Amino acid sequence: MARNLIFMTGATGVLGQELVKELLKTTDVEIAVLARAKNRMTHKERVEKILTSIGLDSHLGSRIHVIEGDVTHHKFGIKKADLEYLEHECKTFYHIAALTALNGTEKECQQINVGGTEHALELAWDLKKKGKLERFIYFSTAFVAGSVWDHCSKEDELPAKPVFANYYESSKYKAETKVREAMAKGLPVTIIRPSIVVGHSETGEVSEFNVIYPFIKLFAHGVLSKIPTHPENTFNIVPIDFVIKATCAIVKDPRSVNKAFHVVAPKPPSIGMLLKMGKEDYSAVPPIEVIDPKHFSKSKMNPQEQMVFSMMEPYLGYLNGQLTFDTTNTREILRGTGISMPKTDDAFLKTLVRYAVKVGYLAI
Ligand SMILES: NC(=O)c1ccc[n+]([C@@H]2O[C@H](COP(=O)([O-])OP(=O)(O)OC[C@H]3O[C@@H](n4cnc5c(N)ncnc54)[C@H](OP(=O)(O)O)[C@@H]3O)[C@@H](O)[C@H]2O)c1
Known part of the structure; x- marks a missing residue:
């Protein structure tokens, strides 16, 4: 049995x-x-x-x-x-x-x-x-x-x-x-x-690069160069x-x-943090232009960018950090377990990107 x-x-x-x-x-x-x-x-x-x-x-x-x-x-x-x-x-x-x-x-x-x-x-x-x-x-x-x-x-x-x-x-x-x-x-x-x-919080390791990773890859590899958001927005x-x-x-x-x-992360990272890291640590990352969503128009992109951008539209909500999350139940139940809410700071972003580069997912 x-x-x-x-x-x-x-x-x-x-x-x-x-x-x-x-x-x-x-x-x-x-x-x-x-x-x-x-x-x-x-x-x-x-x-x-x-x-x-x-x-x-x-x-x-x-x-x-x-x-x-x-x-x-x-x-x-x-x-x-x-x-x-x-x-x-x-x-x-x-x-x-x-x-x-x-x-x-x-x-x-x-x-x-x-x-x-x-x-x-x-x-x-x-x-x-x-x-x-x-x-x-x-x-x-x-x-x-x-x-x-x-x-x-x-x-x-x-x-x-x-x-x-x-x-x-x-x-x-x-x-x-x-x-x-x-x-x-x-x-x-x-x-x-x-x-x-x-x-993973310490190694960046993950068995598959899904959800947000393909989105980051498009920018890191220069397929997309314009992003409708604000640097202070979080994800x-x-x-x-x-x-x-x-x-x-x-x-x-x-x-x-x-x-x-x-x-969830209690203090999520900002778009600005990610862009700064790309610029400072990875010289192969092409420049990325952040455009105020109010002034962003898909029609101003070249046809190839428009096509890729259409595929990426379902992801854009995740970059705008307007939805926030109450974590009362999670904090209450984790109290005393030794498990703390996760840190998703600059160092963590670096760990994630370093791992993706090390295993060849990001060529930057
Ligand atoms: N990853 C995230 O960022 C995230 C965030 C929030 C919530 N979640 C939730 O967490 C759960 C797991 O996410 P994940 O990232 O581990 O997903 P994942 O890697 O895409 O895996 C999806 C799983 O669902 C199975 N599946 C899909 N269609 C099926 C079907 N018709 N019959 C049987 N199995 C089927 C897949 O089996 P096959 O291997 O056979 O395809 C696979 O085992 C999901 O409910 C997701 O909504 C994920």
Whole structure:
């Protein structure tokens, strides 16, 4: 019989991988991970490859169990025997899977983020009613409140009229609404809301350069040269190790049931800090012009820049720092755990960029 079985979606992604690693290293839990076949690899081969790359493949079959499925299907399309296994053993369900591309289409975001969460909730209710489920942990995003407006987002509510920059944000809003409805009906839910997740606080290391990194690359490599923002505007990034450690501490604490937690930087860096570093430390970075958004016009760009800029529009809300985050719940629950809110200062930015350069992601 499995001890404290966790069921996790999204375990092959950036955050899921790190969470699996942390749980294997710091607890004795067993984890059943949902995975799908992709890139000519079976669901099992993919998980095995990831575990091998982090030196934890010896746990496959003993502490890690792989279940085939896709969140867009009813009950994730999980086979009957695997569903019965989860019914018998699963105590904690982490729903992490999502389409995280900020330029995802409305249909894709609806299908994976909203539909996927509906299917997760349906399964969670079954596991609670027929089985032993005690907790449902949902990975939302701090930008569930919409990144393009001047608002202080509270942890235990969703704004009535958010302003979104892209379908990722609006779909995560709809998904969190569904999760909150389930919570109101008695599902024991904890909601984790990270901001933009970046590399490790000390090494800058990250398994994949997603979300904000491609945006930075376009400027660092000179594909884009004009940015509509103000140097003093901030962008809320959060180191991955803080997100993982804070999540584990939050979930461990029974006070976290039926609450949401902003896992964000209390003092986010400014655009000016990033530009100054590029200019001073990396002579290969071409000049970047900051333009007041009021005077910015896409039509003044050359056709190539316009094309690239259109692809980048969904990201712009993240550079404007008008959405801010209340962190009362997170601070309260982390008090006394030894985990401090993350520092995202000039030195941290340097660490992130140094790592991206070292592994060849940024050629500057
Ligand atoms: N990264 C951030 O900056 C950030 C910030 C705030 C919140 N979040 C939230 O945190 C969670 C994890 O983010 P991440 O950065 O780790 O994402 P990621 O690296 O893009 O990974 C996404 C995960 O979702 C899985 N997935 C996507 N579609 C699926 C489907 N149809 N069926 C089954 N699995 C599917 C992927 O599986 P495959 O490997 O099979 O594609 C992968 O495991 C998401 O809910 C995201 O909204 C992330």
